[in-house]
Amino acid sequence: MNPFLGALELILSGDREIFLIAGTTLRFSFWSTAFSTLPGLALGILLANHRFPGRRAAAAVVSSLTALPTVVIGLAVYSLISRSGPLGRLGWLFAPPGVVLGQTLLALPIVVSLVYTGLSKLDARFTETLVTLGAGRLRRLASTLFEAKYVLASALLNAFGRVTGEVGVSMMLGGNIRWYTRTMTTTIALDTSKGEFERALSLGILLLTISLAINALVHAAVKHEE
Amino acid sequence: MRSDAILSIRNLLFSYGTREVLSIPELDVRAGETLALVGPNGSGKTTLLKLLNDLIRPSSGSIRFEGRPAAGDPGLRARSVYVHQSPFPLAGTVYRNVAYGLRVRRVPEPEIRRRTEGALELLGLSGFARRDAKRLSGGETQRVALARALVLEPEVLFLDEPTAQTDRASGDRIRTVLADIAARGGTTIVFSSHDGAFAEALADRAAFLEEGRLLRIEAGRARRPAPKSHAPEFPA
Amino acid sequence: MNRKALVLALAALCAASAFAMGGKEAAAPANPRIKLATTTSTENSGLLGYLLPLFEAKTGYKVDVVAVGTGAALKLGENGDADVVLVHARAQEDAFVAAGHGVDRRDVMYNDFIILGPASDPAGIGAAKSAVDAFTRIAGAGATFVSRGDKSGTHVKELDIWKAAGISPAGAWYKEAGQGMEQVILMADGMPGYTLADRGTWLAVKDKTTLKICFEGDKGLFNPYGIIAVNPAKWPAANTEGAKALIEWITSKEGLKAIESFKLNGEQLFFTYK
Numbered sequence: 001m002n003p004f005l006g007a008l009e010l011i012l013s014g015d016r017e018i019f020l021i022a023g024t025t026l027r028f029s030f031w032s033t034a035f036s037t038l039p040g041l042a043l044g045i046l047l048a049n050h051r052f053p054g055r056r057a058a059a060a061v062v063s064s065l066t067a068l069p070t071v072v073i074g075l076a077v078y079s080l081i082s083r084s085g086p087l088g089r090l091g092w093l094f095a096p097p098g099v100v101l102g103q104t105l106l107a108l109p110i111v112v113s114l115v116y117t118g119l120s121k122l123d124a125r126f127t128e129t130l131v132t133l134g135a136g137r138l139r140r141l142a143s144t145l146f147e148a149k150y151v152l153a154s155a156l157l158n159a160f161g162r163v164t165g166e167v168g169v170s171m172m173l174g175g176n177i178r179w180y181t182r183t184m185t186t187t188i189a190l191d192t193s194k195g196e197f198e199r200a201l202s203l204g205i206l207l208l209t210i211s212l213a214i215n216a217l218v219h220a221a222v223k224h225e226e
Numbered sequence: 227m228r229s230d231a232i233l234s235i236r237n238l239l240f241s242y243g244t245r246e247v248l249s250i251p252e253l254d255v256r257a258g259e260t261l262a263l264v265g266p267n268g269s270g271k272t273t274l275l276k277l278l279n280d281l282i283r284p285s286s287g288s289i290r291f292e293g294r295p296a297a298g299d300p301g302l303r304a305r306s307v308y309v310h311q312s313p314f315p316l317a318g319t320v321y322r323n324v325a326y327g328l329r330v331r332r333v334p335e336p337e338i339r340r341r342t343e344g345a346l347e348l349l350g351l352s353g354f355a356r357r358d359a360k361r362l363s364g365g366e367t368q369r370v371a372l373a374r375a376l377v378l379e380p381e382v383l384f385l386d387e388p389t390a391q392t393d394r395a396s397g398d399r400i401r402t403v404l405a406d407i408a409a410r411g412g413t414t415i416v417f418s419s420h421d422g423a424f425a426e427a428l429a430d431r432a433a434f435l436e437e438g439r440l441l442r443i444e445a446g447r448a449r450r451p452a453p454k455s456h457a458p459e460f461p462a
Numbered sequence: 463m464n465r466k467a468l469v470l471a472l473a474a475l476c477a478a479s480a481f482a483m484g485g486k487e488a489a490a491p492a493n494p495r496i497k498l499a500t501t502t503s504t505e506n507s508g509l510l511g512y513l514l515p516l517f518e519a520k521t522g523y524k525v526d527v528v529a530v531g532t533g534a535a536l537k538l539g540e541n542g543d544a545d546v547v548l549v550h551a552r553a554q555e556d557a558f559v560a561a562g563h564g565v566d567r568r569d570v571m572y573n574d575f576i577i578l579g580p581a582s583d584p585a586g587i588g589a590a591k592s593a594v595d596a597f598t599r600i601a602g603a604g605a606t607f608v609s610r611g612d613k614s615g616t617h618v619k620e621l622d623i624w625k626a627a628g629i630s631p632a633g634a635w636y637k638e639a640g641q642g643m644e645q646v647i648l649m650a651d652g653m654p655g656y657t658l659a660d661r662g663t664w665l666a667v668k669d670k671t672t673l674k675i676c677f678e679g680d681k682g683l684f685n686p687y688g689i690i691a692v693n694p695a696k697w698p699a700a701n702t703e704g705a706k707a708l709i710e711w712i713t714s715k716e717g718l719k720a721i722e723s724f725k726l727n728g729e730q731l732f733f734t735y736k
Contacts, residue, residue, distance in 0.1 A: 083542030175528035
C-alpha cells in the first residue's frame with residue numbers, strides 16, 4: 001500500500017494506540033523543552049552577555065554538545081537513574097521522568113547554543129541604547145528577552161523538534177513500554193525490527209508531518225525576526 | 227578646571243589594543259553650551275561622545291561630570307542621553323521606544339503618556355505611536371530616537387550626526403527642534419556633524435578633531451555670542 | 463506568517479501537548495506498576511499483548527514490558543531495573559538465582575528452536591540427524607549463517623550447539639548481527655542464509671520472508687521459558703508484591719490456559735507443561 005495513504009489511514013482510523021503514542025511523544029517533548037527553557041536561557045544569556053575567563057571555550061563546548069549522540073546521553077542518564085546508580089531510588093528508569101530527564105539534557109545545549117548565537121548577533125547599539133536611556137541590569141535583561149523573543153522562540157521550537165525526532169534516549173531510558181513510554185520513534189524502530197515496514201513508514205510520515213509543522217513555525221519566527 | 231565646566235577631560239587616552247583611537251589632553255564642556263565636534267570620518271567624534279556619556283571607558287586619563295568621576299555616575303546616567311548616528315529602534319511600537327526611558331525612571335503612567343505624546347508631536351510623529359519601530363525610514367527612525375532622548379528632558383544631550391541619513395523633511399524638523407532647545411538655553415548639547423553650515427549655526431563653539439587629536443576650538447556663529455572669557459582655546 | 467499566527471500556533475502546540483498529559487489509568491494495588499524485563503520473542507510474537515491485559519483486568523496491576531535479549535533482561539534484573547524477568551536460557555537463569563539476583567524461579571512454558579534457511583537448503587541440513595549435525599553441515603559447506611550475536615537466549619542456545627559440534631564459528635560465512643530475532647530472520651532472508659530462531663517469532667514473521675524451516679524436531683532444540691522475581695533482599699524498592707502476583711497468575715491454571723490458547727494465524731506458539 002502507498003505509505004502516504006497508510007499514514008492518512010493511520011490517522012483517520014481513530015486507532016487509540018496511535019493517538020496515545022503521538023500524545024506521549026508530544027508530552028515528553030513538551031516537558032523536556034519546558035525544563036530546558038530556564039537553565040537554557042540563563043546559560044545562553046550568561047555566555048552572550050558576560051565576559052569571564054574561558055567563555056569562548058565554554059561556548060565551543062556547548063556548541064559541540066549539540067551534536068552529542070542521543071545514545072551517549074541515554075547511557076549516561078541510564079547509569080545515573082538505574083536502581084544500582086546514584087539516583088536509583090527515584091525509580092525513573094523505564095518511566096516517563098527518565099525519558100524527560102534524558103531529553104532535557106539533549107535539548108539544553110541546543111537552547112543554550114541558539115540563545116547564545118541569537119543574542120550575540122544583537123547589535124552593539126542595542127545595549128548602548130538601553131544603557132543610555134538609563135536601564136539597569138534587570139531591565140536590560142528583560143528588554144533583551146523581549147528584543148530577542150523570536151530568536152528564543154525559534155530556539156525552543158528547535159529543541160522541541162530535536163527531542164520529538166530522537167530515538168536513542170526514548171528507547172534506552174523509556175524502554176519502549178507499550179501504553180506507557182512508547183513514542184513515535186520507538187514505535188518506528190520496533191515496527192522496522194518486526195519487518196512491518198509499511199506501518200513504520202506511515203508512522204514516519206506522520207512524524208515528518210509533525211516536525212515539518214514545527215519547522216514551519218521556526219522559519220516563520222526567524223523570518224519575522226529578519 | 228573652569229568653574230562652569232559640566233564635563234571635563236584630562237589626559238584622556240582611548241585605544242583599541244595597541245591602536246590609539248583618541249588622545250585629548252584637555253577639554254571642558256561648559257554647562258549650557260552647544261559644542262560641535264567637527265572632523266572627518268574616523269577622527270574620533272563618535273568615540274568622544276560615547277566616552278562622555280560613559281558608554282565606553284577611557285584606557286587612561288579622567289572624565290569628570292560636575293567634578294565627580296563620570297564612570298558609573300548615576301547623575302550622569304540619569305541626566306544625560308546619547309543618540310546614535312544610526313539609531314537602533316527597540317522592538318515594538320514607536321510609543322514603546324519613546325516611553326522606554328520614562329518607564330525605566332518609573333514615571334507614573336499618565337505622565338508617561340502625556341510626555342511621550344508631547345515628544346512625538348514635537349518631532350512630527352503624532353500618527354506614529356502604534357507603528358512598528360523596526361519598519362520606519364531612516365529619517366523617521368532618527369526622529370524617533372531623538373524623541374526617545376528628548377522625552378527625558380535631559381540636561382546634557384549627546385548627538386552623533388543627528389541629521390545624517392535623513393530625508394530633507396526629517397532633517398529640517400530635527401534642525402528646528404535642536405535650534406529651539408539651544409535657543410531656550412539650559413541644555414548642554416554636544417554633537418557631531420558633517421553639516422558645516424548647520425554646525426556653525428547651532429554651536430557656541432566647535433572642536434576640530436583629526437585622527438584622534440583635538441586640533442583647535444573655535445567660537446561658532448551661534449545666536450548667543452560666546453562671552454569674551456570664552457575665547458577660543460587651544461590645548462598645549 | 464505574522465506574529466498573531468505564530469503566537470496562535472505556539473499556543474496550539476502547548477494545548478495539544480497539555481491535552482496529551484491526561485489519560486492516567488485508575489489503579490487498585492498500592493504499587494500498581496510492575497516492570498517485566500523479557501525477550502523479544504514473548505513481546506513481539508504478541509503473547510504478552512494477549513496475556514497481560516487478562517492479568518491486569520483481574521488484579522489491577524499494570525505491567526510495563528521492556529523487551530530486550532535474555533542477557534540484557536537478566537542484567538536489568540541484576541541492576542534492580544526490573545521487578546521480574548521472563549527469559550529463555552536455563553543455565554543463565556540458574557546462575558542468576560545462584561548469584562542471589564533473583565528468587566522463586568518457575569517454569570512457565572516452552573516451544574522450540576528451529577533452523578531456518580533458504581528454500582534450496584544449500585548445505586542440505588534437511589537430512590541432518592541432529593541440530594549439531596545440521597550446524598556441522600552448514601559450517602562444512604561454508605553457507606551463510608546469521609547469528610543474533612547479542613547474548614540473547616537464542617544466541618546462547620546457538621553457541622551451545624556450535625560448542626557441541628566442536629566448531630568455533632568464524633569467517634566470512636558467519637555474520638554476527640547484534641539485532642533482535644525478527645531483524646535477524648529478515649537479514650537471513652535478504653542474504654540469504656541460515657539462522658537459528660525460536661518458533662514463536664518465526665510464526666509471527668514468516669509471511670514476510672521466503673525462508674523455510676530446514677531443520678526441526680531435535681530435542682536439543684527445546685526452548686523453555688522461566689520467570690524469576692528480582693531478589694527483594696537486594697532491591698527493597700522493587701515491586702516484589704507485583705512480581706509475586708504476576709508469577710502466581712502466569713503459572714496458575716488460568717494463566718497456563720491462556721498461554722495455550724494464544725494462537726497466531728491459527729497456530730499455537732507456546733506450550734505449557736502438563
